[in-house]
Amino acid sequence: MDLNIMYKDFANFIRSNRDDLLVEWMKEMEQQADSRISDIVTEVMYEETSHEFIDLIISNVTEAGITFNEKLDDFAEKVVLLGWPVHFVTSGLRIFGLLVYKAIRNEEFFVKKEVEAENDAYYRFESWLSSMYNKIVTAYADTWEKTVSIQKLALQELSAPLLPIFDHISVMPLIGTIDTERARQIMENLLMGVVKHRSEVVLIDITGVPVVDTMVAHHIIQASEAVRLVGCQPMLVGIRPEIAQTIVNLGIELDKIITTNTLKKGMERALALTNREIVEKEG
Template sequence: MDANLKELMISNSDSIVDSWMDEVGRIKSGNYTASISDELYENTNREFVNVIFTSIQNQGSSKVVEEFSEKMINLGWPLSYITDGLQVFRRVTIEFLLKQADQVDSSHFSNVLTSVDEWIEPLIRQLVNEYSGSWENILSLQRVALQELSAPLIPVMEGITVMPLIGTIDTDRAKLIMENLLEGAIKHNSEVVLIDITGVPVVDTMVAHHIIQAAEAVRLIGSTCILVGIRPEIAQTIINIGIDLSKFPTRSSLKKGFTRALEITGRTVVDLPSKNQGIDEIMNALKGE
């Protein structure tokens, strides 16, 4: 950047910042920041413009740019806020520099445009790249976290485990379900695995096929798979699309499925007498009744 123009900008930074703040305030409703409070918006704008001027004073330093981009993502601000702000800053700066000249000829005009672009263009690319990279990293971490929680196998009793499924099942998630199901069934030495589809909103041909594959895989390792949570509309859909679930035990609720799992593992549910009922039995026995 032209050294004279750079010095002129830095020495008149307050005037440029004021003009930029006014212009950015006018486009607030157009870059999805209208719902942000005026105080937060103004504070963030001042931080943003400080980042811009820091970049011209410390060329080659990307730390402040990286930190600002990460902050914008954490606050949930759109990328358009950054791009719009930089475009406005470009326009305000060019207008200011042209007004300071005693005479504006084509040579001076070209020098101003070139100098500002040499400064702003790399900053735009750097901020956008940092924003995009940080966003992709956050999405990647969230995707891993969701995958870890999307198909848990929960041991509820010796020999009995439950896999609750929630949300849409696609091919990638079905593969994860299969892996977790087999690894968990072997790890917990499960005799019965309950697959609960209560939280699955739609069961189409693909979803049913994946569930049948999972149940068949469990059967091949010596465990019994019970499909629970079959709502009336799900049952009707399964019948309409011609899916055969006759090979696998099914129950309408997790409670009924768990009762069946207890039977398969040689257990039963016994109702214990109430406290008062137990006392009455003891008294009757003492009386010889």
């Protein structure tokens, strides 16, 4: 029998027995699902996604390559966003394959006598299922990598934001540990931000940085010097006593950088540098 015809027979059988297969498959998969899935996916969403999964398997044979690939990409993106681990997805395909094979092994088109291994119906079914397995795993992996990459970029942007507070005055609040990768992001965001917002003064607030060692201090000074070169006055605010002592012990020169111990004092200095001040309104 021609492989394409055999594969279409598989798909037609699944379509004809879709509801019964789905019920059996979901029973089996309930035993495989861990608490992470049940906690984040509602029963309705789980059932809807399961229907979509079986429809995807059928469309692997019955629809054109481009249409199937589009459906596969959409499905992979959906299960990644739902938090389904790859082992749950691949286990689902394996279990579904076993259920289908058990259901159709006595069908007339599936019974063969004295045939070679490569022509055996089970071999053909396994080949079809393996092809589907590989496609799903590849699509899942690609989608996962894209998702992680997007999330990483978003986190990097949030980890070193430059905020325009007043005209020509911007603030970069830094929170948490600063490593080499984050220091590079700080430098890029500072330079791009001061040019974009036409900042004349930028306050680098290190109140939330727990440790300022040699490396951190070096990166901050480098970023401040780079800001000065594009015509913006850097200010280092949030200098706690222990940080001041560390900077002195390291012998770091801050003569070209304005420093204050609080953001409030830094803002007052920034307003003065841009010929403004905060005044109380009478009555």
